[in-house]
């Protein structure tokens with residue numbers, strides 16, 4: 001289902017964004033400031049790449065409705081299933097309320113579907129009921145592989161298929177529509193990330209094409225550009 005901006009306030013638009021902070025040299029001060037930004041822009045979650053930051057993020061987001069989003073197996077996804085499951089459990093134990101896990105892309109390339117299914121099952125069970133996302137890194141996949149990855153996520157009961165880590169290229173519009181169509185009529189939603197190129201404001205085009213959530217380090221700037229996007233007709237209308 002594509003987003004209808006005509007029924008949204010600018011504050012509602014914030015809830016279409018996960019604000020990500022993924023730098024390797026991320027400091028506690030940056031994490032705390034990022035959380036404050038995410039709250040200010042009414043984002044859905046503050047996402048960070050490893051469970052390590054969970055207590056700091058939990059403290060900063062206390063009393064808000066923002067989700068605490070830990071990355072799992074970030075960004076390569078080549079850890080064993082047991083290691084990723086432990087990382088998920090640990091993050092949840094410390095307070096994470098949503099997890100962004102990375103699929104083992106090589107397994108998909110080699111059609112090792114049983115290994116993927118087992119890993120997805122371990123992950124959902126380790127998450128223990130918090131929201132689950134699976135990053136499929138669709139810039140590395142064929143259309144057929146994207147379709148199979150979506151089907152396996154649905155089968156495992158994963159809450160979101162996520163297009164990208166943001167460490168490589170984002171999805172094309174065609175891949176976004178393909179994922180949207182694969183997930184149609186299922187409980188699994190679509191999160192698109194890697195929207196930086198060619199312009200971060202492309203996020204709105206992805207939302208209109210069927211993404212239900214955008215993950216980006218540029219969330220504040222993209223939300224701030226909403227007025228301009230409306231003026232030039234990229235976003236039809238929104239309520240104030």
Ligand SMILES: O=C[C@H](O)COP(=O)(O)O
Pocket residue numbers: 018020022047100164165166167193194195196214215216217218
């Ligand atoms: O988890 C991935 C991030 O949401 C990607 O953010 P980025 O594309 O702005 O680097």
